[in-house]
Amino acid sequence: MTSATLADTAEALVADGKGILAADESSPTIKKRFDSIKIASTEENRRDYRDMLFTTADVGTYISGVILYDETIRQKAADGTPLVDKLNAAGMIPGIKVDVGAKPLAGHPEETVTEGLDGLRARLEDYAKLGARFTKWRGVYRIGESIPSPACITANAHALARYAALAQEAGLVPIVEPEVLMNGDHSIDDCEEVTEEVLRSVYAELSIQDVWLEGTLLKPNMVVSGDTCPEQAGVAEVAERTVRCLKRSVPAAVPGIVFLSGGQSDEQATEHLDAMNKLGDLPWKLSFSYGRALQAAPLKAWSGKAENLAAGQAALLERAKANSAAATGTYA
Numbered sequence: 001m002t003s004a005t006l007a008d009t010a011e012a013l014v015a016d017g018k019g020i021l022a023a024d025e026s027s028p029t030i031k032k033r034f035d036s037i038k039i040a041s042t043e044e045n046r047r048d049y050r051d052m053l054f055t056t057a058d059v060g061t062y063i064s065g066v067i068l069y070d071e072t073i074r075q076k077a078a079d080g081t082p083l084v085d086k087l088n089a090a091g092m093i094p095g096i097k098v099d100v101g102a103k104p105l106a107g108h109p110e111e112t113v114t115e116g117l118d119g120l121r122a123r124l125e126d127y128a129k130l131g132a133r134f135t136k137w138r139g140v141y142r143i144g145e146s147i148p149s150p151a152c153i154t155a156n157a158h159a160l161a162r163y164a165a166l167a168q169e170a171g172l173v174p175i176v177e178p179e180v181l182m183n184g185d186h187s188i189d190d191c192e193e194v195t196e197e198v199l200r201s202v203y204a205e206l207s208i209q210d211v212w213l214e215g216t217l218l219k220p221n222m223v224v225s226g227d228t229c230p231e232q233a234g235v236a237e238v239a240e241r242t243v244r245c246l247k248r249s250v251p252a253a254v255p256g257i258v259f260l261s262g263g264q265s266d267e268q269a270t271e272h273l274d275a276m277n278k279l280g281d282l283p284w285k286l287s288f289s290y291g292r293a294l295q296a297a298p299l300k301a302w303s304g305k306a307e308n309l310a311a312g313q314a315a316l317l318e319r320a321k322a323n324s325a326a327a328t329g330t331y332a
């Protein structure tokens with residue numbers, strides 16, 4: 001595996017007008033999603049739901065790659081075809097979430113550190129054999145009274161960098177995801193300040209661990225007001241502050257930044273991305289790696305019923321097209 005392969009994969013994931021579908025919900029998270037449509041989170045329902053998403057006609061025109069969960073990368077559809085083969089047939093690159101979740105950070109009761117480094121080298125080899133070409137690891141940071149602490153910021157940055165180095169060694173592009181949560185009544189000023197500090201720490205650690213930036217992607221939060229903050233910033237302010245923050249902290253060698261949606265509405269996530277791309281003069285591609293903002297509509301339209309398959313797929317295609325336009329700043 002050469003660095004050219006890593007760069008080719010990273011660039012393909014942020015090809016013009018394309019972004020990523022995050023479908024890597026762990027078992028507890030997919031259960032929550034299925035609870036909202038009142039269906040049981042069985043292995044069969046999870047398989048059929050993901051099969052519905054991945055076989056949407058033309059979705060590969062707008063979606064470059066899909067992040068999978070461990071169960072899904074090993075799963076076969078009801079017709080016996082591995083779901084990974086279905087993704088490849090539709091022109092979408094299979095990826096895999098490789099962290100094992102955010103766990104309590106010792107001595108810091110309100111904070112977490114993401115785990116999964118033990119045995120990661122062997123798991124990465126296994127995932128590469130199963131067809132993955134890129135990976136994802138998410139660190140989580142909460143804004144509150146005196147948090148995130150230096151302990152949380154440095155522990156998560158270190159883990160993200162160790163993960164990224166191991167992924168590149170295995171020939172898999174690491175998507176580095178430091179998520180500053182939007183939950184809380186903090187202002188957009190606080191979000192901008194914390195996001196910049198977090199990103200600076202992540203790039204300092206990536207440099208220490210000799211991660212080759214051209215073969216990586218960043219998956220950050222946007223700079224937004226806390227979800228219960230009485231004063232909510234508008235689209236133009238979110239776009240300007242997010243781009244300013246990223247320009248201050250993300251090296252130009254990074255080929256692409258693919259945002260998470262983080263609890264924004266579908267429409268907000270699209271409008272914010274579009275407004276950023278309309279600003280122009282950016283050193284990296286700006287696109288999406290949305291979970292909820294791509295899946296909320298198809299999940300509801302499908303609602304676990306085979307007869308709603310076409311409605312679910314139409315809903316996914318609509319969101320994928322809108323975000324594809326936003327990724328080139330041409331969303332109307």
Ligand code: 5MM
Pocket residue numbers: 022023024025026027028029030067101138179260261262263289290291292293
């Ligand atoms: C799809 O959600 C992912 C899985 O989360 P859990 O490990 O907690 O089940 C999540 O990592 C996701 O990839 C990102 O946070 C982006 O998703 P959103 O919904 O924020 O766009």
